[in-house]
Amino acid sequence: MAAAPARILIVENDLTIAENLYAFLELKGFLPDAAYGGHAAVALLGDQHFDAMVLDIGLPGMDGYAVLQALQRRKQTIPVLMLTARSQLEDKLAAFSLGAQDYLVKPFALEELEARLRVLLGRARGASKDETLEFAGIEYDIGSASVTLYGQPLHLTHKSRAILEVFMRHPAELVSRRTLELALWADGSPSPEALRSQIHLLRKALLQRNFDGIQTVPGLGWKLVASARQP
Structure with missing residues (x-):
């Protein structure tokens, strides 16, 4: 819980x-x-x-x-x-x-x-329970920084986990570029391609486990939705 x-x-x-x-x-x-x-x-x-x-x-x-x-x-x-x-x-x-x-x-x-x-x-x-986020087969234990997809461990980079956390806190909602930049970089102003590269890395890791739930909304941002390829 x-x-x-x-x-x-x-x-x-x-x-x-x-x-x-x-x-x-x-x-x-x-x-x-x-x-x-x-x-x-x-x-x-x-x-x-x-x-x-x-x-x-x-x-x-x-x-x-x-x-x-x-x-x-x-x-x-x-x-x-x-x-x-x-x-x-x-x-x-x-x-x-x-x-x-x-x-x-x-x-x-x-x-x-x-x-x-x-x-x-x-x-x-004290000994409080760590927060766990769950959505569409993904579970992310914030305290241990561990992610599982369909019950299997998913190894992500630090920034990929940060992006995933934002998505999972706003499932099926549009997440803007500015929102993700703020979550990843303290000054909120990385190079133009930096965020796109990080999104690509996360999408690639998820696709390797048959999850295709990151949708691009051109000119606006991205959404995390349930995967159509869930086994």
Whole structure:
């Protein structure tokens, strides 16, 4: 059974980064919310429950350290992943001393941020079950990154699995080029042929197991549908 979607608070004053994070985490099955300053973050944390927080340090008015201090004062615990351009050891030690559990320096890969978040959430939830996605004979265990097709193991590259995950979270729905680029590349702007090549690799791997369910919608994107060649 799929785990309940985790609520993630993104605290980031750079609107482009915040919007990209929001869209990416939503694609990955999380329930994100955003605050663009420390005071807004503390207010949201006081009114609502979140399973984890992605927190910048350089925030206007009330910085990330002050947010952590506010949580300490009211004895509120939440897994915190610091996301900041500050790479000095003293900055990291200060964040950890105030209760942060992880620290990621910009620029960063969206996939690494997701992986770190899942580790934090797994620790917080204890021995929770990993999420498994299922569609048309495909099963994808997110925790172990294992994929089976018609009950047999399917060996995919990291990016092929990332594309497949997006498709399986939106079965039979149109998935745009921009959506997939955001899931695969942190800056969302690879070479024009990069995504097409990755789609080809995934389609080839599936066709080798008699699955032809990736449909191209010219000029719009792709869909994952049930295969007409299922054995």
